[in-house]
Amino acid sequence: MNQNLFASFATPTMMGLPIITLIIMFPYTLFPTPTRLLNNRLTSLQQWLAHLILKQLMITHNTKGRTWSLMLVSLIMFIGSTNLLGLLPHTFTPTTQLSMNLGMAIPLWAATVFTGFRHKTKASLAHFLPQGTPPPLIPMLILIETISLFIQPVALAVRLTANITAGHLLMHLIGGATLALTSISPAAASITFIILALLSALELAVALIQAYVFTLLVSLYLHDNT
Template sequence: MNENLFTSFSTPTILNQPATVPIILFPTLLISTSKHPANNRLTTIQQNLAQLTLKQMMMIHSAKGQTWSLMLMSLLTFIAMTNLLGLLPYSFTPTTQLSMNLAMAIPLWAGTVIVGLRFKTKNSLAHLLPQGTPTLLIPMLVVIETISLLIQPMALAVRLTANITAGHLLMHLVGNAVLALSTTNFSMALLTSVLLVLLTALEVAVALIQAYVFTLLVSLYLHNNT
């Protein structure tokens, strides 16, 4: 039972070779890159959502922080598409892998810290010691603030991994319950199917929200360092 439950989180293989890289690159094929994209409802919705999200995210940034807008929107789009594609049957969600999420979080976090140390050195170091701290508590607070700074990328990665993994596990368990009840109690199976549909709609929202939260937190780290 445990093997079947976690099979969807194991890395798929093609000819005994890990297929992680093609899977990660696949969502980019769904984004229109033409200078003159087709004028349909899907692309219009995508453009409107991207413009609205970008406007909300860049509102608090200075001119230097706004130079990161393209990268942040690319990150948001990639995570959202990856999460949504992972909801399809017989698919694989790379964002359920902590290693991949750390590979995204650590460079982005390190980039914001380096930008802060380069352009706002005094302000960046000042965050390690709140104003008005008693002399005896200075060494302890510096250590605590340093640890809290270093743990930020781990928090980013674990938050995304935990939310996506928990939703997939819950859908898997409810789906198994529907199959089991379909042979014994059809009415309960139908009721559970309705619950599964509602849970799927919730997971679509969670996939988009977690992509936005991940990108927003990176944006806030950038705002604190620019």
């Protein structure tokens, strides 16, 4: 019986209804909120990481850009937690769905672009036509810059989807090979198991890095428009 490699990326259902909304809400329970005057170690670590991320993202922004700080910190924590959620056995990774990633990328990108046209209209329009462009090349450059602008949210979503999906597929293939080699060659199975363990550690880093890259690019788009 052949197993579908992409079965783990199908949206799970319960009684015929998709439960992706409940899965997306699950990482919220991983972040405790303080209920006492003194924080415990987990809450203190969570606040320290949030302040560190906020400092790195907002260091180049002006006052107008820093109004997005809460949204950017919430975004990186949400993407990072959902990416890590997919590394648990018998779970589902929402960020492997291109539709969900486009649903995050397009509104964020559109908000940064609208902010730029509202507060820096001349500078935003100047990006479509670099200074000193020869007149015959003006229509072509405007077309190229327009396409590059509209391709930004697609690149954001595809980058996140491709990196998370590729890693999960590779783990699935190596895990299947390890299971198949267990009864055939224990020595080869032990080697593939070591590779699988190293790949799992790599995927742990990739899950956090991709969340940071996605949020950092949104922050850069915001910096260019504020």
